[in-house]
Amino acid sequence: MIDLQIPTLRxxxxxxxxxxxxxxxxxxxxxxxxxxxxxxxGPLDRNGAWRWFASMIGHWVLHGYGFxxxxxxxxxxxxxxxxxxxxxxxxxxxxxxxxxNAQGKGYAFEAATEIRRYAYEVLGFxxxxxxxxxxxxxxxxxxxxxxxxxxxxxxxxxxxxxxxxRHPNPDQLSEAQK
Amino acid sequence: xxxFALHIPRLETDRLILRALCEADVESEAEFxxxxxxxxxxxPMRPDETWRAVAxxxxxxxxxxxxxxxxxxxxxxxxxxxxxxxxxxxxxxxxxxxxxxNHATGKGYATEAARAARAHAxxxxxxxxxxxxxxxxxxxxxxxxxxxxxxxxxxxEHPAFGTMQVWRHPAADALADGGMExxx
Numbered sequence: 401m402i403d404l405q406i407p408t409l410r411x412x413x414x415x416x417x418x419x420x421x422x423x424x425x426x427x428x429x430x431x432x433x434x435x436x437x438x439x440x441x442g443p444l445d446r447n448g449a450w451r452w453f454a455s456m457i458g459h460w461v462l463h464g465y466g467f468x469x470x471x472x473x474x475x476x477x478x479x480x481x482x483x484x485x486x487x488x489x490x491x492x493x494x495x496x497x498x499x500x501n502a503q504g505k506g507y508a509f510e511a512a513t514e515i516r517r518y519a520y521e522v523l524g525f526x527x528x529x530x531x532x533x534x535x536x537x538x539x540x541x542x543x544x545x546x547x548x549x550x551x552x553x554x555x556x557x558x559x560x561x562x563x564x565x566r567h568p569n570p571d572q573l574s575e576a577q578k
Numbered sequence: 579x580x581x582f583a584l585h586i587p588r589l590e591t592d593r594l595i596l597r598a599l600c601e602a603d604v605e606s607e608a609e610f611x612x613x614x615x616x617x618x619x620x621x622p623m624r625p626d627e628t629w630r631a632v633a634x635x636x637x638x639x640x641x642x643x644x645x646x647x648x649x650x651x652x653x654x655x656x657x658x659x660x661x662x663x664x665x666x667x668x669x670x671x672x673x674x675x676x677x678x679x680n681h682a683t684g685k686g687y688a689t690e691a692a693r694a695a696r697a698h699a700x701x702x703x704x705x706x707x708x709x710x711x712x713x714x715x716x717x718x719x720x721x722x723x724x725x726x727x728x729x730x731x732x733x734x735e736h737p738a739f740g741t742m743q744v745w746r747h748p749a750a751d752a753l754a755d756g757g758m759e760x761x762x
Contacts, residue, residue, distance in 0.1 A: 402584040402586055402598050402636070402639075403584075404584060404640075421640070421641050424641075445737070446667055446668065447666070447667050447668035447737065447738065448738075449667075450641075450666055450667030450668070451634050451666060451667075453637070453641075454633075454634040454635075454636075454637030454638050454640070454641055454666070455630045455631075455633040455634040455637055456633075456637065457633075457636070457637035457640045457641070458632065458633030458634055458635065458636035458637035459633050459637075461584070461633070461636045461637075462601050462604075462629075462632070462633055462636070486626060486629055486630055486633070487604070487625055487626040487628075487629030487630070488624070488625065488626025488629070557624065557626045558626060558627075
């Protein structure tokens with residue numbers, strides 16, 4: 401028996417909750433869209449998307465953190481945002497994906513801000529980074545809006561070269577918010 | 579709170595314990611999947627790929643309500659492999675599967691654990707039939723299937739894994755007490 405408890409987090413416009421089997425179709429559609437999923441290791445066919453989705457749940461079991469599903473207060477799923485640190489990653493990262501219908505609304509910023517707070521205040525993380533594919537300007541813009549700065553590039557074990565953006569640490573963040 | 583209670587029951591056989599997979603198993607699996615004898619089970623894989631595979635095995639329980647158990651020797655606690663019930667997206671139907679670590683083959687463990695997994699499928703989950711998918715060249719696995727009373731039925735073409743043989747197990751109602759008597 402594995403008792404996996406994923407906390408539900410709330411922001412002004414979003415509910416962040418654990419993934420459930422019913423969310424799979426949204427992921428399959430995302431991973432099938434090459435233009436949209438290339439910055440996240442896509443595209444993947446439905447079989448590949450299913451396996452990725454199952455491994456995302458297993459990541460929660462193995463690490464105690466992972467990706468939350470972001471949905472509006474009306475229950476529309478808009479994307480997934482969380483802390484991702486599978487084997488081979490240099491360190492756990494703050495990651496975000498907004499589905500095609502939900503971009504440009506500031507949802508990723510809102511969700512990532514809350515999850516970074518949770519990582520620092522509840523999980524006790526002392527730093528966080530985000531790994532971004534070179535050329536993913538949308539993600540770079542969001543990282544910068546979150547106060548993160550380019551630190552270095554590295555070779556991701558499964559996806560090749562990525563940029564590391566370093567977030568403000570807990571002290572810097574509370575200083576910035578004064 | 580999203581509460582996932584993954585009801586992964588603990589099963590016991592004469593010599594083995596089947597229990598939930600855990601982080602400690604990743605190391606044994608990574609060593610196994612790094613070896614080059616792995617062509618029948620999707621290997622070789624890098625350690626990061628093996629980690630994701632184990633995460634997927636655990637997540638399968640959340641998606642389907644059943645999955646692979648980590649299997650250990652009752653006497654020593656030594657991890658011997660993963661055996662269980664498997665039905666990822668794209669599979670033709672649910673199967674009984676077994677993957678034993680290199681040091682654990684030749685002892686009848688796969689047969690013993692798979693019989694317990696199949697009995698769980700029939701007696702607890704209410705399956706009426708079960709298959710096993712086997713690489714055509716995997717003679718060891720075919721021998722296990724035969725010991726379990728399964729028979730070759732057809733070929734299945736998987737878009738990523740290629741041609742596999744479908745072996746059909748005796749139906750639930752053909753096995754008195756789900757076959758549990760074999761090791762009770």
